[in-house]
Amino acid sequence: MQRRDFVGLSAAALVGSRHLLAQPSTRSAATRTALWRPPELRPATAISLRANAHRVHTGVGNGGMAMTLGDGAVGPTLRIRRGERARISLLNELDEPTILHWHGLRVPEEADGHPRLAIGTGQRYEYGFDVMDRAGTYWYHSHPHHRTGPQVVRGMAGLLIVEDEEEEALDLPRGAREVAVLIQDRRLTAEGEISFDPQMHERMEGFFGDVPFGNGTPSPGIAVDSAMYRLRIVNVTASRITRVALSTGATMTLIGVDGGLLPAPVAVDHVDLGTGERADLLVDFSGMAAGSSVMLKSLAFPPPYRGMGGMGGMGGMGMGGGTRQGGEMDLLEFTVTREVRERRWTPTPFPAISLPDPAQAARTREFRFQNMRMQHTINGRQFEMDRMDETVRFGSTEIWRFTNESNFPHPVHMHEVQFRILERRGGRGAIFPWERGLKDTALLYPGETISVAATFDAHRGRFLMHCHNLVHEDMGMMMNYAIE
Numbered sequence: 323m324q325r326r327d328f329v330g331l332s333a334a335a336l337v338g339s340r341h342l343l344a345q346p347s348t349r350s351a352a353t354r355t356a357l358w359r360p361p362e363l364r365p366a367t368a369i370s371l372r373a374n375a376h377r378v379h380t381g382v383g384n385g386g387m388a389m390t391l392g393d394g395a396v397g398p399t400l401r402i403r404r405g406e407r408a409r410i411s412l413l414n415e416l417d418e419p420t421i422l423h424w425h426g427l428r429v430p431e432e433a434d435g436h437p438r439l440a441i442g443t444g445q446r447y448e449y450g451f452d453v454m455d456r457a458g459t460y461w462y463h464s465h466p467h468h469r470t471g472p473q474v475v476r477g478m479a480g481l482l483i484v485e486d487e488e489e490e491a492l493d494l495p496r497g498a499r500e501v502a503v504l505i506q507d508r509r510l511t512a513e514g515e516i517s518f519d520p521q522m523h524e525r526m527e528g529f530f531g532d533v534p535f536g537n538g539t540p541s542p543g544i545a546v547d548s549a550m551y552r553l554r555i556v557n558v559t560a561s562r563i564t565r566v567a568l569s570t571g572a573t574m575t576l577i578g579v580d581g582g583l584l585p586a587p588v589a590v591d592h593v594d595l596g597t598g599e600r601a602d603l604l605v606d607f608s609g610m611a612a613g614s615s616v617m618l619k620s621l622a623f624p625p626p627y628r629g630m631g632g633m634g635g636m637g638g639m640g641m642g643g644g645t646r647q648g649g650e651m652d653l654l655e656f657t658v659t660r661e662v663r664e665r666r667w668t669p670t671p672f673p674a675i676s677l678p679d680p681a682q683a684a685r686t687r688e689f690r691f692q693n694m695r696m697q698h699t700i701n702g703r704q705f706e707m708d709r710m711d712e713t714v715r716f717g718s719t720e721i722w723r724f725t726n727e728s729n730f731p732h733p734v735h736m737h738e739v740q741f742r743i744l745e746r747r748g749g750r751g752a753i754f755p756w757e758r759g760l761k762d763t764a765l766l767y768p769g770e771t772i773s774v775a776a777t778f779d780a781h782r783g784r785f786l787m788h789c790h791n792l793v794h795e796d797m798g799m800m801m802n803y804a805i806e
């Protein structure tokens with residue numbers, strides 16, 4: 323832990339929060355719906371999750387049919403401590419197969435939610451696994467073959483928060499001052515149903531909605547105190563890259579990513595998240611007057627497509643709806659409803675983290691992400707349930723190098739490891755502050771190559787690596803790998 327860096331960065335964050343006070347928005351919160359906070363369950367005491375379809379509020383007409391866990395619009399939030407054993411019983415009351423995957427956690431093969439483990443209507447699946455990962459913002463979602471997109475878009479996802487003593491020692495904002503949100507962009511029919519029906523061009527670039535949802539709430543807003551908040555964000559969109567920022571342009575303090583806390587907090591004015599990626603942020607509303615509000619936005623940015631001419635603009639031009647990739651979106655509005663004065667959160671040094679060491683790498687593997695003849699492939703192949711594509715030695719460290727030879731971005735996700743991004747060549751050519759620390763998903767733009775180091779020492783078994791754009795994933799941009 324280099325204490326000097328830490329002090330420098332947090333000073334920058336404080337400057338940023340003063341900036342936040344300078345230009346609060348006066349925009350009305352009238353069109354926002356209160357962000358739903360899913361109930362919290364503790365799987366250390368054995369819980370049951372019931373996958374089912376039911377009608378939910380979508381802000382239009384009589385709402386739409388959701389597919390989710392429990393009675394809400396997304397699944398309950400699961401909270402568990404590192405070292406505890408999760409006991410979860412999944413009951414499938416959907417009229418199609420499903421299975422759950424604990425995204426970011428290193429669990430035994432039989433608990434990982436591989437699509438071959440999907441269960442039919444009326445069946446149960448029992449999960450039991452020890453939580454070995456660091457405190458952080460994880461999530462869970464369904465993972466059946468060809469049906470992950472339609473199910474997750476309709477709500478088959480939830481937050482999974484891991485706690486540990488290391489993190490508790492930092493005394494971060496908690497309780498009502500901790501907001502965790504699953505971000506989705508949905509497309510609604512005139513009647514309010516949630517549509518997911520990728521047309522020809524959407525089968526290539528992905529499926530984009532135009533209504534932001536937070537924890538299943540359309541156009542959400544939340545009342546806050548004029549104080550520091552911890553904001554955990556998960557990108558659960560089908561295909562959208564979100565450029566998360568505050569409407570005031572103020573900085574936020576990024577404290578963690580996919581695999582938990584960063585080595586030190588860092589001030590950022592935005593964070594780019596592809597599907598599956600997470601950001602753990604401190605956002606400071608202190609000093610803001612009651613009645614003022616700030617929008618958490620996804621800022622506009624040039625769509626990262628190569629050689630496709632106007633394709634990226636199709637959605638935005640009314641050819642099927644949805645805000646195009648890179649289009650601006652209002653994600654979550656914060657309105658200060660209570661002024662409080664309290665002591666500032668004082669940063670203490672973050673715990674040291676051990677990252678995979680590329681000098682120990684036994685070998686390097688290459689993976690090429692391609693799109694040809696309307697197919698999305700990895701090393702020229704589409705997913706096959708029972709074909710083993712790569713075999714890795716248990717306990718070894720390897721470098722996996724992902725190259726994007728296609729025209730579309732791919733959020734590349736590995737099951738069963740938390741990796742370290744070593745370098746990015748081509749394209750954006752840099753590693754961003756939100757790509758430090760431990761990651762399980764990394765955004766790969768056209769023309770880019772990223773190298774990651776991972777140590778395969780959690781469990782032996784069969785796991786997956788895939789693109790987390792749900793359209794690409796369902797079309798087979800996925801492969802099996804074994805740890806033996």
Ligand code: C2O
Nearest residue numbers: 423425598735786
């Ligand atoms: Cu979110 Cu195969 O994973």
Ligand code: CU
Nearest residue numbers: 424425426737
């Ligand atoms: Cu995963």
Ligand code: CU
Nearest residue numbers: 732789791794
């Ligand atoms: Cu992809």
